[in-house]
Amino acid sequence: MTLIRFRPLLAAAALLVLAAAQKAPPPRWWSPGExxxxxxxxxxxxxxxxxxxxxxxxPMPTKGHPFFEPIGPNGRACVTCHQPADGMSLSAATARQRWDETRGRDPLFAASDGSNCPSLPQSEKASHSLLLERGLIRIQRPWPVREWQGKPVTPDFTIDVVRDPNGCNSGEKYGPKAGNVSVYRRPRPVSNFKYLLAVGFAYDPKQGIALPRDPDSGAMQSGNLMADNRARNLREQMEDASSTHLExxxxxxPAQIDRITDFEMRLYTAQQVSKQGGALDSGGATGGPAKLRDSEPGALGSIGTPVWSEYAAWEKISSEDAAKLTPEQLAFRxxxxRGARTFRxxxxxxxxxxxxxxPVGFGNPVxxxxVFCHNMAQMGNDVAPGQVDLGTTTLPYADPFDDLPLFRITCLKAPHPFxxxxxxxxxxxxALTTGRCADAGKITLQSMRxxxxRAPYFSNGLAKDLRAVVDYYERRYNISYTEREKQDLVNLMSVL
Known part of the structure; x- marks a missing residue:
């Protein structure tokens, strides 16, 4: 009798547990092959x-899909370093959480590039400090540069290792004397490729030369795929990643490349809700990834759709709409x-x-x-192909780092212009791609969506948060932002 009496209660409790499970957020970490x-x-x-x-x-099943399956020997998949919860990139906070959850045994921390150097003791947390603290993956490039755009190259500069705190730029296996150079960079997002592959010019206005061509299609190359533009299309990017990061x-x-390309080209990622401002597609605003999905890459912001015009309606909010918001929401919107207007x-x-x-660019100063560089409507990347040097990796502008290798570059022909x-x-x-001294320090601009x-920011994790991004530009170019302008820019970037 007692068991019969409690059965309805047990059933109700089970339904409550099931309902709670259905409403629970999806697991943050996507393990290969799950x-x-x-x-x-x-x-x-x-x-x-x-x-x-x-x-x-x-929805798309991931079982057997080459983006999600650990088809290499180290247990990784593409998703390992391109996590959906991190904007299809990888945040330093996620790396730290994964270390704690697995005691450093996750394939993310593979010795080849998930540690500061394979020669270090891999069980020690300090050997993975660059990944854990700044979200950096080791990238090993051949040195000297052998070819650029399929043609042989003789570099017009030399590289000397001034400091090597991690041991991966000196010795018999690692470093220029061993035929390679190790640098450390943030994983780039693999989403919104409709915009990242778009080309706005028939030539490179930064160098005054014709654009490189996609080796497969013959189409002009956007140059927005990788930090050093070593891959000309998605196939080359995948082959580079599979041979290095996935080993x-x-x-x-070709079938695997086609499946990965299909997935990446159908994916759109952006901030959808702000803790302070509410839904980003409300009150006349058109924030969120649906705008990216439904729009086409825009022209230069100065002559086409204004960059970040998604939030123009929040500049002058009607009294009727304002009444529906808390004072904090109204102020944030x-x-x-204002941040969008300051940006432009x-x-x-x-x-x-x-x-x-x-010299072939836009003059010095300009x-x-x-918006001069972050000019593509809906996206904020550079519609004008080509890499730029903002000083984030090069002295005297870069912050002093004691955990990164420091190289001395000596130009053999003409000196570097600056x-x-x-x-x-x-x-x-x-420069590790072209072999040209004038290209040293140039990095492909990051996607802003x-x-x-996915903190931290810049290719080497220089900025720990969005405010640090603004502060860097303030120092670098003596902009004289007011405190309100700085916060407005931080708030803008937080909703992208």
Whole structure:
């Protein structure tokens, strides 16, 4: 009798547990091979609100899919370093959490590039400090550069290792004397590729030369795929990643490349909800990934759709709409709208930046605003192909790092246009692809969508948060932002 009496209560409790489970957020970490389905709409909370990924044609089973399966020997998959909860990149906070949960045994921490150097004791947390503290993956490039765009190259500069705190730029196996250079960079997001592959010019306006061509299609190359532009299309990017980060012995098959390309080209990621401002597609605003999915890459912000015009409606909120908001929500929305205007309209002198101020560029100095380089409508990446040097990796502008290798670059022909014959850098950047001293320090601009989910920022994790991004530009170009303008810009970036 007692058991019969309690059965309804047990059933009700089971239903409550089931309902709670159905409402629970999806697990943040995607392990290779777990077979989870990728839904049409996938939301994850972050420090600034909620990020959303939209998969056109989803949901998609991931069992057997080459982006999600550990088909290499080290147990990794593409998803290991391109996590949906981190804007299809990898945040340092996620890396730390994964270390704690697995005691450093996750394939993410593979000795080849998930540690500061394979020669270090891999069980020690300190051996993975660059990944854990700044979200950096080791990238090993051949030295000297052998070819650029399929043609042989003789570098016009030398590299000397001034400091090697991690042991991966000196010795018999690692470093210029061993035929390679190790640099450390953030994983780039693999989403919103409709925009990242778009080309706005028939030539490279930063160098005054014709654009490289896609080796497969013959189409002009956007140059926005990798930090040093070493891959000309998605196939080359995948083959580079599979042979290094996944340690494949063989190339991906054409069928596998097609499946990964199909997934990446259907994926759109952006912030969807702000903790302070509410839904980003409300009150006349059109924030969120649906705008990216439904729009086409825009022209230069100065002559086409204004960059971040998604939030123009928040600049002048009607009294009727304001009455529906808390004072905090109203103030935040107005701040975002002001940030978008500051981003577009506040000009400053851009100086000594290769790819911008070079002799074939736009003059030195040139007066413009943030939109000069972050100019593609709906996206904020550079519609004008080509790499630029903002000083984030090169002295005297980069912050002093004691955990990164420091290289001395010596130009053998013409001196660098701004640094002279000899200078120092933590990452030669694009020069490791072209072999040209004038390209040292140049890095492909980061995508601006999904910033809230993937701190830290810049290619080497120089900025720990969004405020540090603004502060760096303030120091670098003496912009003289007011405190309100700085916060407005932070709030804008938090909703992208």
């Amino acid at each position: 077979g989870r389905s990728f839904p049409a709409t996938l939301d994850y909370a972050n420090e600034h609100g909620t990020q959303r990924s939209l998969l056109v044609g989803g 494949f012995a063989k190339h991906l098959t 107005q701040s975002v709208a 309209d506040k000009t400053f002198l851009i100086t000594d930046s290769s790819g911008i101020n070079s 007066r413009n605003s943030c 640094y002279g014959r000899t200078f120092y850098t933590y990452d030669p950047g694009f 999904g910033l809230a989910a």
